[in-house]
Amino acid sequence: MKSLLATLALTTALTVPGLASARPVTLTTTLANYGGPGAYLALYVTDSSGAYVGSLWMAGGKSRYYEHLRDWYRATGGDTAQINGITGASVGSGRTLEISLDLSDALFDAGYTLHIDAAAEDMRDSPNEVAVPLTRAGAGTPVGGRRYIASFTYAM
Amino acid sequence: MKKILALLVASTALTTAIGVPAWSAMQAPGDGVRGQISALMERTGDSLPIVLASDDDDDDDHDGYRASGRYGHDDDDDDDCDDDDGDDDCRGSAANPAPAGTVAPPQNGLFGSGAAPQVRTN
Numbered sequence: 001m002k003s004l005l006a007t008l009a010l011t012t013a014l015t016v017p018g019l020a021s022a023r024p025v026t027l028t029t030t031l032a033n034y035g036g037p038g039a040y041l042a043l044y045v046t047d048s049s050g051a052y053v054g055s056l057w058m059a060g061g062k063s064r065y066y067e068h069l070r071d072w073y074r075a076t077g078g079d080t081a082q083i084n085g086i087t088g089a090s091v092g093s094g095r096t097l098e099i100s101l102d103l104s105d106a107l108f109d110a111g112y113t114l115h116i117d118a119a120a121e122d123m124r125d126s127p128n129e130v131a132v133p134l135t136r137a138g139a140g141t142p143v144g145g146r147r148y149i150a151s152f153t154y155a156m
Numbered sequence: 157m158k159k160i161l162a163l164l165v166a167s168t169a170l171t172t173a174i175g176v177p178a179w180s181a182m183q184a185p186g187d188g189v190r191g192q193i194s195a196l197m198e199r200t201g202d203s204l205p206i207v208l209a210s211d212d213d214d215d216d217d218h219d220g221y222r223a224s225g226r227y228g229h230d231d232d233d234d235d236d237c238d239d240d241d242g243d244d245d246c247r248g249s250a251a252n253p254a255p256a257g258t259v260a261p262p263q264n265g266l267f268g269s270g271a272a273p274q275v276r277t278n
Contacts, residue, residue: 022267061252082264096278097276101267102267
């Protein structure tokens with residue numbers, strides 16, 4: 001009986017920090033009515049020194065266009081292994097992309113920044129269209145883009 | 157009068173004797189160079205395909221657009237590298253990434269679990 005209790009206590013102690021270290025986060029990106037075809041978007045994170053940490057989402061499935069997501073491409077060399085399993089369709093003009101992720105809690109209030117690079121066919125590339133520090137206080141606050149993105153919000 | 161008639165008969169006989177064998181030789185198929193040329197001329201009118209040769213690869217990449225930081229379709233007629241067909245013809249270029257839901261997200265330290273992201277587009 002004692003060994004069973006000890007095992008339960010141990011598994012609980014191991015599980016609870018794991019649950020606490022991740023939280024569901026919703027990233028909502030609303031595109032402006034720029035009047036062109038679907039936009040490619042790369043959502044990725046840099047650390048406090050500006051170094052690339054990893055990607056959160058890629059909207060647009062054709063790798064031959066990734067060079068136009070210039071900052072992301074420069075950081076990754078266009079390595080598609082960075083976005084396996086987190087790639088979806090490009091996003092049309094005026095539409096809203098809503099992504100629900102289970103993100104590490106350690107990303108918030110630790111100097112990390114979420115970036116979005118954007119590009120659309122036969123239109124200008126827009127690297128670093130959005131750059132928003134990941135903080136708990138900043139959750140739910142809309143941030144505007146420069147060319148293709150009307151607003152971006154992350155909610156916890 | 158008899159003399160004139162005899163001359164006409166003689167010239168006609170001579171023309172016939174020389175002309176008929178010559179005419180027959182011209183019409184003989186495959187007989188000599190003339191026959192071969194004749195055969196070629198007849199075949200060209202038959203079914204030889206028309207082949208247009210050009211060094212223009214019809215690739216209308218707009219480099220000016222690319223230089224100004226835009227992406228677009230190259231208007232070439234080569235669809236071997238078209239990613240919509242689902243095959244893997246682009247041996248030299250990077251493969252397309254695995255779509256969400258087909259494999260787990262990358263282990264880059266950002267994701268708290270291996271759960272696939274949920275996506276919705278309005």
